[in-house]
Amino acid sequence: MKHENRRLQALLAALALVVVAATTYVLISRNEQAPAARQAEIAANGRTVMPFDLERTTHRFAKAATGGVQTVTSDDPGDAGQVALIREHLTAEAAAFSKGDYGDPASIHGGEMPGLRELEAGHDRIDIRYAESPAGARITYTTSDPALLQALHAWFDAQVTDHGRHAEHG
Numbered sequence: 001m002k003h004e005n006r007r008l009q010a011l012l013a014a015l016a017l018v019v020v021a022a023t024t025y026v027l028i029s030r031n032e033q034a035p036a037a038r039q040a041e042i043a044a045n046g047r048t049v050m051p052f053d054l055e056r057t058t059h060r061f062a063k064a065a066t067g068g069v070q071t072v073t074s075d076d077p078g079d080a081g082q083v084a085l086i087r088e089h090l091t092a093e094a095a096a097f098s099k100g101d102y103g104d105p106a107s108i109h110g111g112e113m114p115g116l117r118e119l120e121a122g123h124d125r126i127d128i129r130y131a132e133s134p135a136g137a138r139i140t141y142t143t144s145d146p147a148l149l150q151a152l153h154a155w156f157d158a159q160v161t162d163h164g165r166h167a168e169h170g
Contacts, residue, residue: 039164060170073136115155
């Protein structure tokens, strides 16, 4: 009987080890696939909001001590069509953001996007300015409110993560 109990315990321990290993493998695989799936979802959502081609443009999010700068440029500076679409979109976004309307980012990234709710609520304490750049445009965000600065930086980080190869810290 003792021999059978030890054998059963050894089999159960081996089975538990196999279950733990398999679960770990699945979780690691799922975590590696999640960013790619999320980025594909964001790209698909973005096509319904952004008129320019993500495959032919780059988003840059540069944090600063007083806010940050969001820049979108055409990968081909001579592509007048993409440049015009970028400028049109960022002009509208800057105007909307100044009024606390972050509906476009919410429809692309989801309403629980880091920093989004704080930016909407505190929009009157953020100076938002649009400017053209040679191959696109930029929006500059400036605030003296530490909580809004933190929210803006979290929002920038989420954008870079969600847009994957279409975005970078600048």
